[in-house]
Amino acid sequence: MALTGLDIYKQLPKTNCGECGLPTCLAFAMQLAAKKTSLDKCPHVTEEGRAALEGASAPPIRLVTIGTGEKKVGVGNETVLFRHEETFYHPTGIAITVNDDLEGDDLEKRIGAIQSLQFERVGQRIEINLVAIRQGDNSSAARYAEVVKKVMAKLDLPPILMSSSPESLEEALKVCAEMKPLIYAADSNNYEAVAKLAKDHSCPLTVKGNGLEELSSLTEKISSSGIQDLVLDSGRRDMVSTLSDLTQIRRLALRKTYRPLGYPTIAFTSEKDPFQETAQACAYIAKYANIVVLDGAEPWQLLPVLTLRQNIYTDPQKPIQVEPKVYEVGTVIDKSPVLVTTNFSLTYFTVEGDVEASKVASLIVVVDTEGTSVLTAWAAEKFTAESIASAVKKYTVEEKVSHRKLIIPGFVAVLSGKLEEELPGWKVLVGPRESSGIPTYLKNTWKEVSL
Amino acid sequence: MPLELVKEKWTGKINEVTIGATKGEGGTRTSKIVVGGETGLPFLHEEGEMPHRPVVAMEVWDTAPSDWPEVLAAPFKEVMDDPGRWSKKCVEEYGADLLALRLQSAHSDWGNASPEKVSEGVKKVLEAVGVPLIILGPGQDDRDNEVLPRCSEVAKGEKCLFGNATQDNYKTLVAACLADGHSIIGESPIDINIAKQVNILISDMGFPLEKIIMDPTTGGLGYGLEYSYSIIERGRLAALGAGDKTMALPIICRVGQESWRAKEAKAGESDFPDWGAVSERGPLWEATTAVALLQAGADILVMRHPRAVESVRKTIDSLTRKNPLRDSAETLD
Ligand code: B12
Ligand code: SF4
Numbered sequence: 001m002a003l004t005g006l007d008i009y010k011q012l013p014k015t016n017c018g019e020c021g022l023p024t025c026l027a028f029a030m031q032l033a034a035k036k037t038s039l040d041k042c043p044h045v046t047e048e049g050r051a052a053l054e055g056a057s058a059p060p061i062r063l064v065t066i067g068t069g070e071k072k073v074g075v076g077n078e079t080v081l082f083r084h085e086e087t088f089y090h091p092t093g094i095a096i097t098v099n100d101d102l103e104g105d106d107l108e109k110r111i112g113a114i115q116s117l118q119f120e121r122v123g124q125r126i127e128i129n130l131v132a133i134r135q136g137d138n139s140s141a142a143r144y145a146e147v148v149k150k151v152m153a154k155l156d157l158p159p160i161l162m163s164s165s166p167e168s169l170e171e172a173l174k175v176c177a178e179m180k181p182l183i184y185a186a187d188s189n190n191y192e193a194v195a196k197l198a199k200d201h202s203c204p205l206t207v208k209g210n211g212l213e214e215l216s217s218l219t220e221k222i223s224s225s226g227i228q229d230l231v232l233d234s235g236r237r238d239m240v241s242t243l244s245d246l247t248q249i250r251r252l253a254l255r256k257t258y259r260p261l262g263y264p265t266i267a268f269t270s271e272k273d274p275f276q277e278t279a280q281a282c283a284y285i286a287k288y289a290n291i292v293v294l295d296g297a298e299p300w301q302l303l304p305v306l307t308l309r310q311n312i313y314t315d316p317q318k319p320i321q322v323e324p325k326v327y328e329v330g331t332v333i334d335k336s337p338v339l340v341t342t343n344f345s346l347t348y349f350t351v352e353g354d355v356e357a358s359k360v361a362s363l364i365v366v367v368d369t370e371g372t373s374v375l376t377a378w379a380a381e382k383f384t385a386e387s388i389a390s391a392v393k394k395y396t397v398e399e400k401v402s403h404r405k406l407i408i409p410g411f412v413a414v415l416s417g418k419l420e421e422e423l424p425g426w427k428v429l430v431g432p433r434e435s436s437g438i439p440t441y442l443k444n445t446w447k448e449v450s451l
Numbered sequence: 452m453p454l455e456l457v458k459e460k461w462t463g464k465i466n467e468v469t470i471g472a473t474k475g476e477g478g479t480r481t482s483k484i485v486v487g488g489e490t491g492l493p494f495l496h497e498e499g500e501m502p503h504r505p506v507v508a509m510e511v512w513d514t515a516p517s518d519w520p521e522v523l524a525a526p527f528k529e530v531m532d533d534p535g536r537w538s539k540k541c542v543e544e545y546g547a548d549l550l551a552l553r554l555q556s557a558h559s560d561w562g563n564a565s566p567e568k569v570s571e572g573v574k575k576v577l578e579a580v581g582v583p584l585i586i587l588g589p590g591q592d593d594r595d596n597e598v599l600p601r602c603s604e605v606a607k608g609e610k611c612l613f614g615n616a617t618q619d620n621y622k623t624l625v626a627a628c629l630a631d632g633h634s635i636i637g638e639s640p641i642d643i644n645i646a647k648q649v650n651i652l653i654s655d656m657g658f659p660l661e662k663i664i665m666d667p668t669t670g671g672l673g674y675g676l677e678y679s680y681s682i683i684e685r686g687r688l689a690a691l692g693a694g695d696k697t698m699a700l701p702i703i704c705r706v707g708q709e710s711w712r713a714k715e716a717k718a719g720e721s722d723f724p725d726w727g728a729v730s731e732r733g734p735l736w737e738a739t740t741a742v743a744l745l746q747a748g749a750d751i752l753v754m755r756h757p758r759a760v761e762s763v764r765k766t767i768d769s770l771t772r773k774n775p776l777r778d779s780a781e782t783l784d
Contacts (some may be wrong), residue, residue: 084684084685278738279742307672311675
């Protein structure tokens with residue numbers, strides 16, 4: 001929340017000593033509110049004054065980091081309720097559970113399944129971010145710590161330590177505290193002991209309430225003991241009330257700067273059927289969960305979940321683009337086919353993937369359409385006979401191949417006549433509409449025409 | 452101090468649109484469907500009413516779709532060349548309470564069928580099942596204008612939902628729907644101003660806004676979904692918050708059509724071994740597209756695969772259950 005000059009003035013010494021370079025404390029406060037100077041220019045501000053000012057200017061939703069190194073995950077610090085208002089900044093962390101009652105092979109298998117949950121889409125790597133290691137009801141602290149150790153030895157993912165027993169959490173922290181795991185969870189029964197663990201090991205901590213009121217009063221108590229890296233669980237597991245609580249937390253933080261709930265959230269799926277579980281996870285990704293924990297670990301289940309996260313967290317202001325130029329897929333020769341597409345990342349990588357799958361080395365001419373798809377660009381007159389022809393000339397495609405055949409997307413078949421006029425000597429071939437048809441096209445149709 | 456929740460004070464209300472007319476109402480349907488009527492954002496029951504649940508319309512074609520991937524075509528293999536049997540199967544076996552009949556046979560690449568021929572398919576479906584119908588043209592302006600009026604006529608009085616009218620091509624369809632008592636779908640290319648414009652053009656012909664459904668264009672999961680998602684949200688906020696009557700219309704999304712275009716939905720395991728079983732992946736891709744659009748504010752989801760349909764229906768069940776926390780003091784886990 002932005003502070004006014006007056007809010008700031010109240011926290012200053014009011015001595016007008018001038019050491020900050022401004023004649024009065026009020027003038028300094030005004031400059032500070034306008035972000036034209038910084039608080040450290042005043043040597044006399046008290047500790048409490050500084051703390052109050054820093055606290056008040058903190059973002060309405062705290063950014064909490066889990067893990068260390070390359071795989072660390074930062075969640076929270078969102079600024080809007082709807083992505084079109086700006087963008088969502090910190091993609092929902094996706095966590096998969098491992099139960100500590102898994103023995104030997106089963107544990108290995110589970111770890112292996114989790115390891116493989118990473119995919120490549122639109123030139124980006126999409127993968128799960130966290131592993132939630134859950135203690136069973138009948139497991140001992142020693143057993144739990146042993147499983148945590150085993151999982152951590154195999155998986156390079158920040159852990160969430162899930163246990164209600166402070167003793168078990170303590171044992172587990174002995175083996176992984178330096179990885180900055182997220183502790184799950186401090187609740188009304190154990191919060192003093194669990195909060196102490198979080199403080200001693202400086203690890204982020206989940207606070208679990210039974211409803212928003214209890215949750216707020218718990219975070220107030222815990223944060224007053226100096227622990228700030230909190231994650232919120234309102235305790236709900238059914239879809240409607242979870243969505244309602246997640247929405248309220250986001251609104252209270254952003255609209256009311258309500259500090260007790262100004263932290264990122266965590267949501268858990270509860271459905272056993274993988275389709276229904278996916279539905280829960282996806283609804284929570286769309287509506288305000290900063291971490292979602294799933295039990296399902298099938299690739300066909302996580303691929304749509306991670307894709308949805310990618311979609312929701314794409315900046316609506318600027319489409320992801322690739323550089324317009326000629327790309328070579330495979331070891332091209334002068335007889336390799338030449339395909340044309342746009343510089344919208346989604347379009348380009350879809351086409352590139354299918355060209356690669358065809359195992360026919362090819363050139364792809366990428367036309368600058370300001371990051372728009374084939375039909376969008378065509379409708380907006382950015383993917384025209386002229387723009388394609390000028391790209392072919394600019395990137396000197398004539399010098400790269402000995403033939404004069406150009407494959408255009410099936411959706412813009414209407415461009416072929418005009419394009420042949422613009423590119424004398426070239427023959428325009430209309431490819432399939434969907435790029436998934438490219439492998440068959442290159443293997444069959446292209447083979448024939450290129451003979 | 453009790454925590455004061457942030458409840459928005461919405462002033463607008465989404466129109467209620469009825470699809471289907473029963474005997475008493477001049478049609479032959481055995482049931483009807485009402486959509487819309489929301490006075491708040493989706494599924495936040497403590498803050499607004501959602502008197503009618505979002506619905507799934509199962510898609511039926513009037514000619515066998517030769518390009519559906521194996522996983523999608525399999526459940527319908529036996530009935531695909533007969534829209535009557537296909538419809539019956541959707542209703543009897545999969546419990547569809549609404550169907551979307553797509554008149555693909557009229558498409559110039561799919562047989563270019565005559566209005567007479569196409570309208571016979573419509574009749575067949577009307578006779579085979581009692582549920583209300585959405586009737587969709589092939590999406591080519593000239594062919595739409597030739598076949599849709601005839602189909603509207605044979606379905607006169609049934610209160611079907613016909614589509615799609617667009618900014619450049621709406622007059623013929625609007626006139627037909629007006630004459631025969633149907634509702635209409637207005638389509639726009641993910642553009643809020645064009646959406647508004649289409650609604651105004653249609654209503655300027657004397658067609659009530661209360662009988663129009665908006666198709667804002669759907670991008671499938673991973674293929675433009677986020678654009679559709681945000682346009683729907685923006686439209687809803689304009690309707691509810693700013694009281695914009697020309698945006699206060701229910702939303703229809705062609706989920707099946709768009710999600711099954713995705714490589715992720717149909718590519719086989721041999722090509723992408725890391726993606727897992729395509730028999731699960733395909734239907735889940737479709738279901739996930741639908742679940743996301745529900746969160747944005749979709750009212751009608753046109754879908755294809757029975758498993759996706761079933762799953763989304765269950766999701767709608769969970770989402771339309773009143774929130775037990777806000778309605779009573781009772782807690783649940
Ligand atoms: C998302 C979207 C947008 C986004 C832009 C996204 C972007 N960055 O491009 C926004 C909302 C901004 C937008 C705007 C507009 N859009 Co738009 N948009 C879409 C939408 C929903 C999806 C497009 C998409 O991302 N597809 C995915 C990509 C991967 O598809 P693709 O590029 O076509 O590539 C595929 C194939 O073409 C093929 N392929 C690609 N390259 C090659 C190359 C070869 C050699 C081969 C063989 C194959 C091949 O492979 C890919 C996968 O199969 C479509 C409708 C739809 N559901 O498809 C409408 C659509 C494309 N838009 C349309 C229109 C009209 C517009 C606007 C002009 C509307 C307006 N007046 O505001 C504007 C133009 C904006 C501008 N001035 O730049 C129309 C085009 C109509 C037409 N047939 O001409 C469509 C079809 C919607 C419709 N039904 O009306 N749009
Ligand atoms: S240095 Fe501090 S105390 Fe002195 S005038 Fe500036 S703000 Fe006031």
